[in-house]
Amino acid sequence: LGWKFYDADDYHPLENKKKMEEGIPLNDEDRIPWLCALHDILRREDTSRQDTILACSALKKMYRRVLIGGASAIESNHPEQPGENPALKILFVHLDGPKDIIAARLEKRRGHFMPLELLQSQFDTLEPPSAPENFITVSLEKPLPEILLQIETAILQG
Numbered sequence: 001l002g003w004k005f006y007d008a009d010d011y012h013p014l015e016n017k018k019k020m021e022e023g024i025p026l027n028d029e030d031r032i033p034w035l036c037a038l039h040d041i042l043r044r045e046d047t048s049r050q051d052t053i054l055a056c057s058a059l060k061k062m063y064r065r066v067l068i069g070g071a072s073a074i075e076s077n078h079p080e081q082p083g084e085n086p087a088l089k090i091l092f093v094h095l096d097g098p099k100d101i102i103a104a105r106l107e108k109r110r111g112h113f114m115p116l117e118l119l120q121s122q123f124d125t126l127e128p129p130s131a132p133e134n135f136i137t138v139s140l141e142k143p144l145p146e147i148l149l150q151i152e153t154a155i156l157q158g
């Protein structure tokens with residue numbers, strides 16, 4: 001698509017990375033500043049009219065609201081912001097699959113700070129997207145070309 005790509009893992013503060021390396025799951029207090037920083041990146045790219053893809057484990061509805069609306073979304077159930085900073089328009093792609101498939105993929109990663117032992121905590125935290133969120137769900141059990149086509153089709157359909 002020629003869009004700018006960001007991996008949210010690159011923006012975790014050192015404290016978060018150390019915590020995960022030690023097998024300690026992150027909590028909301030660990031994640032919120034990180035998500036706010038990611039929102040700022042998305043806001044900057046949107047202001048520049050740069051289409052952007054962010055790979056991010058936005059596990060909870062509240063986390064997705066922060067990505068859309070920034071820090072003000074924490075106090076509100078609505079990501080809308082008045083004035084010159086309206087909520088970002090984001091299509092969330094929920095990559096859904098059984099834990100064993102995801103575990104097998106995690107085992108193949110090398111040099112990443114999140115150990116396989118934390119996968120269950122991710123499943124425990126997960127709040128799959130639901131209406132009225134703007135999302136699609138894509139099965140990880142499909143072949144990669146099918147996954148990419150489904151995502152690209154959803155993006156191009158707006």
